[in-house]
Every structure is written in C-alpha cells, then in structure tokens.
Amino acid sequence: MTPRIEVVAIDTLMVRLFQRIDEANMPWMLAARQRISTAFGTHLLDLVPSYTTLMVQFALPPSEARALITQALEGLQPDAGSGGRRHEIPVWYHASVGPELPVLAARSGLSEAEVVRVHSERDYPVFALGFAPGFGFMGLVDERLASPRLSTPRKQVAAGSVGIAERQTAAYPAVSPGGWNLIGRTPVRLFDREREGFSLLQPGDRVRFVPVSRSQFLALGGDDEAQP
Structure with missing residues (x-):
C-alpha cells in the first residue's frame, strides 16, 4: 500500500489508500484515521473516511498538513482492536x-x-x-x-x-x-x-x-x- 495525497481545497487533502473497494481495506482505513486524528489534534477540523480514501480538513498551512499525514502513515499497520461496533x-x-x-x-x-x-x-x-x-x-x-x-x-x-x-x-x-x-x-x-x-x-x-x-x-x- 502506497498512500497518495491529493488536494481537494486549500484546507482539505484527500488521502487515497486503495484503488478498489474491498472489505480487507477497513482495518487499514481505521488505523489511518486514528493515526491522522492523533497527529493533527486540535488542528483537525474534519476527517471523513470512505471506501478507499480519507478526507482531511485542517487548520494548518497545507505543507504542514501534508507532512503530518506522511509522518502519521509511516509504518502503518492495522490494529486488530480498532474495529467499530x-x-x-x-x-x-x-x-x-x-x-x-x-x-x-x-x-x-x-x-x-x-x-x-x-x-x-x-x-x-x-x-x-x-x-x-x-x-x-x-x-x-x-x-x-x-x-x-x-x-x-x-x-x-x-x-x-x-x-x-x-x-x-x-x-x-x-x-x-x-x-x-x-x-x-x-x-x-x-x-x-x-x-x-x-x-x-x-x-x-x-x-x-x-x-x-x-x-x-x-x-x-x-x-x-x-x-x-
């Protein structure tokens, strides 16, 4: 998996983790959501997960946001205990x-x-x-x-x-x-x-x-x- 970061707006980036819909994506998506949420802290305005992407809205300079995302996803591994209800x-x-x-x-x-x-x-x-x-x-x-x-x-x-x-x-x-x-x-x-x-x-x-x-x-x- 090689995440791709795409620009959506001046305060929003799209993190594309996968190219196709698959149930096996979900543990990775949840782990990425948790890492990005932790990395941005109070600078995170919204984080919207979807089938293959995470949309990240932030209150930071875009270059800093991109760097935070890249750092947060280094060595990403799914967490067996991070599933929902x-x-x-x-x-x-x-x-x-x-x-x-x-x-x-x-x-x-x-x-x-x-x-x-x-x-x-x-x-x-x-x-x-x-x-x-x-x-x-x-x-x-x-x-x-x-x-x-x-x-x-x-x-x-x-x-x-x-x-x-x-x-x-x-x-x-x-x-x-x-x-x-x-x-x-x-x-x-x-x-x-x-x-x-x-x-x-x-x-x-x-x-x-x-x-x-x-x-x-x-x-x-x-x-x-x-x-x-």
Whole structure:
C-alpha cells in the first residue's frame, strides 16, 4: 500500500489508500484515521473516511498538513482492536415492503427464502456514510445478489427499507427518493437527533441483518405499509 495525497481545497487533502473497494481495506482505513486524528489534534477540523480514501480538513498551512499525514502513515499497520461496533438489525423480508425480493430471486436462480438466507448469513462492514444522514453504505453482498440500481428511481422509499445496489447493501434511515433494489424493511431507527453522534452506524462498524416475522417486526415498532 502506497498512500497518495491529493488536494481537494486549500484546507482539505484527500488521502487515497486503495484503488478498489474491498472489505480487507477497513482495518487499514481505521488505523489511518486514528493515526491522522492523533497527529493533527486540535488542528483537525474534519476527517471523513470512505471506501478507499480519507478526507482531511485542517487548520494548518497545507505543507504542514501534508507532512503530518506522511509522518502519521509511516509504518502503518492495522490494529486488530480498532474495529467499530457490531449491530444486529432485524429485517422483515417480504415482497410487500421489498418489491425487488422476487425479482432478485428470479435473477439469481434462488428462491426468495434463499435470497434472505444469503443476504442475512454474514456481517457487512460499514464503508461510509452518505446520501442521507445515517445512510450507511455496506458490503460486499454475495455476487449472486448483486443487482444494478433501478433504471427509474422511486420518488419515495419508506424509512427502514433495506436494499441492494450492485454489491452494496444499505437501509434507508428516512423517507427519501431512491433507486436501490428493496428486499425488506427494518424497524430500527438509524438516525436520531437525540442519539449521541446521531447516526446508529459509523464507518468501521459491522452489521448483521436478522430475519424476523411480520409480527415481530410490528412488535418492534415497524411500519408494514406496502412500498409504492
């Protein structure tokens, strides 16, 4: 790994650690985030991790910031104990709230039950937050479930909707437009202004989707109104 530092703005640099998305990147990204945060201290204004990059905003001369980053990343090694939290997120997988569930089943040659099993049988690292507050981009889903975004995005996707786009998966934290393939819905509140940090998920966390019945979903506060 040879990090590359790119200029974004007069007070912002982009540290590119990798060229492609891979789950194995995450321990390195988290270690780099911690080292850079420590190196900049109070001069750090913002540090935004993503799939392969870290965006660093600072209150320092750019040359000093670049030197700090270079020094911080010397001898970088992933820290086995630096991972985020693990979340188990209940999901009611059903065509009424996940209209692409039968579509993915037909496309993959799996039954709907097998799609649910494959999607929920593993942990997904949270690569980044974006699109909407609390929206965590996760992956990578099994190649059999990989599906392109809808050619025409929906004008309204229900809060809690769980979907797949290419080999990524995510849950919508609020009602919004969206073009992901919906396969179920969670009752979990992913963004809450009363919660410290607001977002339930953070880059480096891991998520396991846990299938639940409709009655369990409703008991947990879920809304079973059909997705338009």
